[in-house]
Amino acid sequence: MFDTFWKLIHIAFSSPIQTAKLISNEKLRVMLKALKNESPQQIAEGFRRQLINKDNISSNTKNIYPSYDKKKFIVQKKKLFHQFIQSNTNLKFSNENPVLSIILVFYNKVELSFACLESIKKFIEIPYELIIIDNNSTDDTTILLNKIEGATIIRNVENKHFLNACNQAIPHIKGRYTLFLNNDTELLEGSIKAVYQTIESHENCGAVGGKIILPNGNLQEAGSIIWNDGSCLGYGRDEAPYLPEFNFKRVVDYCSGAFLLTKTNLFKKYGGFDSRFEQAYYEETDYCLWLQEQGMEVIYDHKAVIRHFEFGSSLSQEAINLHRKNQNTFFKKHKTKLSRQFAPNFSNISNARFSASNQAKKKILYIDDRVPHINLGSGFPRSNTIIHCIQDLGYQLSIFPLNYPYEDNWDEVYRDIDPFIEVIKDLGINGFKQFIKSRENYYDIIWISRPHNIESVRKLIKIYTSNIKIIYDAESIFTDREIERKHLKGFITNKKKVHTLYQKEIRISEIADTTIAVCKTDAEKFKNFGATNVHILGHCLIIRKSPDHFENRNGLLFVGNLDDEASPNTDSILWFTQNVLPIIKKTIPDIEVNIVGSCKANNVRLLNTKGVNILGQLNDLDKFYDHCRLFISPTRFAAGLPYKIHEAAANGLPVIATEILGKQLGWKNKESIILSEINSESFANSIIETYTNQEQWKKLRENAYQQVEKEFSFSEYKNKIAEILNTD
Template identity: 40%
Template sequence: MLDEDVLPCALEWDATTSSVPQWARFEAAWYVASYPEAKDAIASGACEDALDHYRRLGQTKGFSPNIWFDEAWYRATNPDVVAAIKAGDLLSGFQHYLHYGHPDRSPHWLFSEAFYRAANPELTEQALKATGHANGYAHYLSGSEADFRTGSLFFDPSVRRPEVRTRANHPTSENDNAGPFGAFLRSPKEAADQKRCSWYFDPHWYLEHYPQARAEVEAGKYRNALHHYLTTGERDGLSPQAGFSEDFYRATYPDVEECIVAGHFRSGYDHFLAAGAMEGRQPAQDVPLATYASQAFVREDVDSGIFRDPFAHWVAHEEHRKNIVPDEIHTKMMFCREAAGLLVDAGRKPLDFSYEGRPAVSILMVLHNQFPLTMMALSALRGCFRGAIDLIIIDSGSRDETRDLEHYVQGATIRHLEHNASFLLSCNMALEMAKAEAVLYLNNDVRLAPGAIENGLRRLGSDGRIGAVGGKIIRTNGKLQEAGSIIWRDGGAYGYLRDADPNCPEANFVRDVDYCSGPFLLVPTKLARNMGGFDTAYAPAYFEESDFCVRLIRSGYRVVYDPSVVIEHLEFGSSSSSASHALMQRNRRIFLSKQADFLRNQYPAHLSNVVMARSRPPTQPRVLFIEDRVPLRRLGSGYVRSNDIVRSMARQGCTVTIFPVDAYYHSLGSIYGDFPDTVEVLFDRSARDLDGFLEERAGAFDLVWIGRTHNLARLLPVLHKNHRYLPGTRFVLDTEAVVSPRLRLRDEVLEKGADATRPALEDELRSEFECAYFCQQVVAVNEHEAEMIRQAGHGNVTVLGHSLRPSPTPRSFGERHGLLFVGAIVDEESPNLDGLLWFAREVMPLVRAELGPDTRLTVVGSCSRGVDLRPLHACEGLEIVGEAEDLRGFHDSHRVFVAPTRFAGGIPYKIHESAALGLPVVASDLLIEQLGWTAERDILSGGKPDPQRFAASIVELYRNQALWGNVRDAAIGRVEQECDPARFDAAVAGILKNVRRADALLRVG
């Protein structure tokens, strides 16, 4: 921060004086060029120079002293400054900014101090002071170090870089060392409006759609289109670009309009950029943002930081996408050409399938010409699996270079036939030669993805009841051919999700299906032989794999679709499509005759039956699991427990579909790595989709499990409306935490004052759980909260805690140093943020005074966008790590875990987790009471909390090795007793059983 005595004199300093920030320097040349009357006053001798004019006249007229500070903007956004000027207390907004406003107010329509500091959390007050910068704006304007940063969503140097970097190399002023930002501000309006300077505003579209804005910019009233929008257009309800409609957004989301009226947001677009884009809200009628954002490449780009949010990604994609997408005919041609191109190396480097010992799999491939496709398929096969392969090839009467296949492939069993013996009979011939315990029927017009065979073998060996495994088949155009297949009642077949995106959530969970088609079918060898291979009635081909899978199912075996088995397929690559369809029709009639008993129990052929028919009928409940968001374990805040509930249901054979109420964006890897592969995770849905989703999934769920009471209250109208699509479905409300007592305690802690009109706690509890009538079962996280729910009038309550198995970290007491805090910060009133700030300000100085100034508190946990962490960064002794995938290393290196929560509900998982990892805890009495643990034995008390007691407990635990070991051992024992996974599974099973029993009793009654 600038010295108080320096600021008033800043304008008198030489512009090259480095200690004065650039925004505080007067720019005479720019001032004269911008205000012609100043030039006239100087020429007439009325003023000595530009600075004299500004001091005597300009500042009172609202002139700006330089290009970095916009007087009109500052006054328009700070009514208190205008009032002070009118009262005679200030001469200008610039004077206010110099003296008072620069620490936290924004000086310009294209720079936000709050945004810049939030985007660069390392710029703490200490860091700025150490580098001699008055504020974030001074740092931003300091030259090359700020060149790749941005102070506004509406100015991104990476978007405009080709032009602005050229201009930045030739500044128009000796004072202009602010890189692209300065170049943009100084550029004429024609150049400024030539192209975007961010993905959030399109100047060309804006001026084309708003002629009045164009006229005002051309008249010089505004510097450019962006200046017009940010100072006038946004306020007047204009839209910034084609992808966002201000009118549509406000009309679609009434809550946004309410926030704008209340003054929380300047416009619908302001809300959308702050929250809506990440919540999956739709920005315009024809922009399906939620669907677009669900695509893997979009999520990965956002997660990696290439784009701030899916909307920016969509805008960039729309600007650069090609207008012509190759059709499937062309992609098939490209596939074949690529196969032909591989022949160059085929003769020089023969493929080697030689092996010793017992092979992992026998691969059966039937060929009839198509030599280039065969070589590409075999090359991909060898490349994706390095294990021992018993490759058996039947050349069924080929007349091309396939007849000389031995020159190109070594170590394979190859049998050449003089005639075309048909695909089916050739497969049966190859089956008799197989030496491995598993056989894979593999087409020669496919390309296997890495891991396909290994994943398929792992799935096949996971359960002795699995008779066949198939995979995700993708056509050459990148769209799905099938994600498992359906057999209809009339004998017809349907590839589930044909033409869909292979990364859509419906295609990416393991399930039992009617059949998997022939391009990839993995079967136990003994079982295939016992069944006689393919039924010869279907020779030469088609329906043989459908019949085979039906025979497996009728014999008590499972046919499993596994999305980790990925196959690229040249559909109809080995025969003409017309001949194929003729064979299909003939063999369908045979299939109808042979499998009539099976078929009459299948679903009728209709698209409305696809969701029900996509899986074989389950023996365990089909569960729709609704939560705030996809419950990833790294999110904490109750999501770990929800994740454990999903895992428990999956272990017990339930078919689980996760439906998030709010859309948040995570990489596909982080999502699918966090759940059993049998769980369907609808990461691309949100509450706005639930209405149509329930109709689409009519009859598909036996149980709806709703996490958190506020979600049930929010969704209740939709559940009422669509109850006809949920026949016989039972409902469970998992409260996760009782909120009313926590809110009362929060207000008390934050000293918000008593509200005489506030209802009694009993009334608040009744109001909180008013919606619970809808559910057959209510779940609480501990007995204390269960009793409160009963007091609210609901006796159907059961308790479900946490699931955790102790795994103490190995480091000794002496090898550990420092304090650790773990917890997510979801909003400005988060209990974690409140507790951290209190601890950093009240307790940490006392601890450091005893243990030394090198003592550090490491803070680990995710933080929602928009939460201001600057107060934390300003505290001494904190190291803020942010989100971390693996917490074990942190628990292994630190000596004491702290939990200074002052208001909360439920059971603190982070304490259970820390105890399980062998790190003793000092916590507030509130958390100890929620745990039901014994203070000074299982855990040390920090009071209610109390700074002196909290610090004393930390110091004692930190120094006393014997105490540290005793508390560690006692806490591990608590976790073993209370969080046993088997006990947790039994509790989940009990809830499911109770709900089903209630359903049975209801039917009997």
């Protein structure tokens, strides 16, 4: 015991501010329980895990939910309420054809009830009805009720408390979904839309809850955990709501009844909340366990956010006593089920934040430069496909953007990433050490993309992981690119130096149990330099039949990231516009070049060439694939597999590329693609010939479709990934 105490004191003095934030009543109870079950080392380690340095969090994600003083808040809400009752206006609600039935239980605190009603009127867009049960309030609640129109109001002559009051509403519910909402809460914008879309889009979803924010701006919970002794933990209690671990969807044990959406038919089937849990507490926990027994899931949706005054309708000590009584009832009722839950230990929180049905999933940490969006190019579309395949295969996935952690806000993160994937945004390379320490031996597999990333993290992975499978996804052999770049500048590299460069790059894969190459050529190089267990994983694409009207198409299309002035993409566009385009214009004077992709490189961004349209980053390229006549890839040095060519071919746009890309593709010249040597005249003539030859254009288009269908089917791609993940 003394050993544990001094370890904790040492940690506390190392991080005093974070320690002060950590010790909420709820977490303190978990720590005290842990004294019975864990060694001093385990408790100290679990405590330390809660103290991950948050200093790396970008400033634009902080203070989303500003704190407020509870006393001042009450004064303000009372003032607003009195202004309302002195006015000639009423609160009007429509109850026609409701999709949603909202159940509100009132017991005094009229100013909070009024604030809750105001937020409902302001932020709910789908058709709903309001069912209010007043438990014989003795304040001005009656005055408020008399000024409400269009709601079903049940007035009790005694305080029936929360559980029985909710059950009273059952005969009146008309909506397909029922929302339980505490009267001391306020909805925030988009919350109802979020939970509604979640429950509508997931057939097995029985209930949805969200992020509940306390007056101090921190979390009350982001979903909740049930321990094996029947006690519970609001996950994230007193933590900052903007942290990555609270900003993705999860299947959880339960969500608080302060804000819980469920399917009405299921709630009626259960007969309402179990009366054994009256007056309140554990009724929603019990209901959520029953939903899981029916094969349904309870989902935490990070986009649904409410503010909760907390215990605004009850005396704190009274609530705590009631909580203890009902915990005992809950434990007796669900003893068998609870035996499969985790013990209430700090070291179990990361696993226990998922429901028991999801805890069996193997966990993968995926490391890349940034969140891999489809429209970024540079290998990120391939990474995007990989993570979706991993998710489809039933793994629990975390993405760690190592080098560009601040590029996206939370809405941008999930624009093409499954919201059930955890994205560890804002920590980056400076925060990776503390992150991997906090999740020591949590993951079953670590998948690392690109050579510089495995170089950055391999020492830390060796220290803080054991018995974990490491997969190195080379994405490309970067030495190929550098050698070609030097050749273009006239440098001659001797064979010994080239050998050393390849050896240095490929040897970093020694830490990996499995190495992935994107093409056969790269795989052979890895094997020649001693890599074992090498797999080939290229691209995955779905055919999209674009219009085949040759005569209605005009212009050329280039797609690629142009942020780096020294990148292959930037070099190719400068070479093309300065050396190739003038030759083409002698034959086709009105031809235009459409350049799509993020463009921060000044040497491209400031181009002032007639007929060159720099369009920046676009999320939807369909109109360009439908209306341009040719796709160009004038690349002079490169490595890896060119996704942009595969994507253009999959969208029915014939491709003109350099021979260096042809070697990577393995496609036959003049069959599925036109390949040109790196020569201005040659490249220009290849474009002119195909641009003006309808028969050749259609032949290339159809052959490319067949090539993509043959090489890049989704089911085959997913099978390859499954094989990689399951190979020892």
